[in-house]
Amino acid sequence: MPGYAERVKVFGIYIQGDPIGVVVTTGGIRRVIEFRAVTKRFEDGTIAVDELDLTVEAGTITVFVGPSGCGKTTSLRMVNRMIDPTSGTILVDGKDVLTVDPPTLRRGIGYVIQQAGLFPHRTVLDNIATVPLLSGWDKRKARTRAAELLEIVGLDANFGKRYPAQLSGGQQQRVGVARALAADPPVLLMDEPFSAVDPVVREDLQNELLRLQAELDKTIVFVTHDIDEALKLGERVAVFQTGGHLAQYARPTELLAAPANDFVASFVGRDRGYRTLTFLHADVPVHPVTTAKLGERVTVTDWTLVVDETNRPKGWLSGVDGEVEVAEKDLISGGSLYDGSTLRGALDAALSSPSALGVVVDDVGAVTGVVKADDVIQALAKARAAGEVPK
């Protein structure tokens, strides 16, 4: 088991190095949420969830994804007993949820829903303090905790006194996440939390969730109908099929490389080859590029990248023969930037650039060179030959 000794989970704490002399739970992983033959049949006879067997592992983000009516939300809501199953068992930390009184169970499980569902009559701080107060914390301690949470989800302290109606959708959803985390529950259920916000804000929130999870190490079940979101956030992804069947439960790379059936293949989409690039981190050669600053007089022969004082890209200059003064109005705006993360980013930078050269930037956004699409394709071929692309 390569890598096992370097990072082993011991009672919820990651320990670097050799775990000698420490008691390690089975396989280093405690199984946290188990669905055992869970079926939900509604009163009108429709089967929402059909014999679901699935284990959500501790400390992972597991995404339930599928079209509407596939039972993903119903499955999620059975974990905190917002819905009770018709048959089967759901265990959280080995305990059958049906044996726990629902309000008590729910206070121990964070719950984030679409459109946040904040209490309009309560201030942001009081919204966040809801669960601690329900669990009997004293008011001051709950308020202090709520203020901490506000900071953790990236909101300024002065938001605490505002009311939900005074917040944007994205800010409301941050507060929703803060409210769910307030009593520090080990499990977080997120039901399409980001689907009501615009794409730019959604991406922010997704990145924020990944950052939070890296710090908090919760067991998160995340429901979405957006396959891109599922592949981005999920360490494990469960694809649900209409009729409440679990079609496939796998890592995102496996899902893209080997869809279990036609449904999964079509759901994952036609450009799954392109999506696979998201999970590859191969070296792509970075070529030097001619740069110029605004206001400089330069002789333009080929594509020239115009940068600002701190060497950040402003746009491209091309085609003008002879010596010119670089002016803002002559710039052709560039495509996406490549920050050295994944092959998908490199390819996209190259394909979206007017010069066919993808601009590479460092941590502070300064230009370090350019990448070419051909190089990305070659890197992919190399990765495939080395067996890094799952077949």
Next chain:
Amino acid sequence: MGGWLFDPAHWSGTTGIPVRLAEHLGYTLLTLLIAAVIAIPLGAFVGHTGKGGFVIVGLSNALRALPTTAVLILVVLWAGLGDFPVYVALVLLAIPPIMAGTYAGVRAVDPVTVDAARGVGMRESGVLLQVEIPNALPLIYGGFRGAALQVVATATIAAYTGAGGLGRLVFDGLALQEFGQMLAGAVLVALLAVLVDLGFAGLQRLTVSPGLRPVGTGGKR
């Protein structure tokens, strides 16, 4: 005609205007209290469970169709003269708007908010008392203030059965052909209605969360 109202002689004594005003206000407030104690829990319960809405609507309509004077006379025939028949008639008048306002208010709370309340671990009583009622308050006040106006106006008929209140001025003025007194009664009732409504508007401002005010204070949605 306005002379009657401003004659200092009418502003003192046990049958003076201040006493009549106090009686009238007394009928109004006690009626609203009794009606609220009956109508708010009923409306809230039905609104919360979502069951029996038709009962609320049917009951409201039936009560609204009752002629208040007829109720008053019936209860007088059964229980005799006094304040009791007055309260029965006025409470029956006040219940429908308060009950309908409460029911509508609780029903109108965003289902997402209610789902969240359950999801974070509130018990049903908590969902109702900590989330649904506070959010329903603007509509509850709407019904309540409507009821208050009706009760202030209608409490005039108390005098019809020999009880007090500003209705005395109206009925006595009618009997004595003193139109100045009648007019004074009518004007004072209208004035009292405005004051009572202002009072409840102030109470509403104090008790309804600023988060529920229609216009935000500079924030964007």
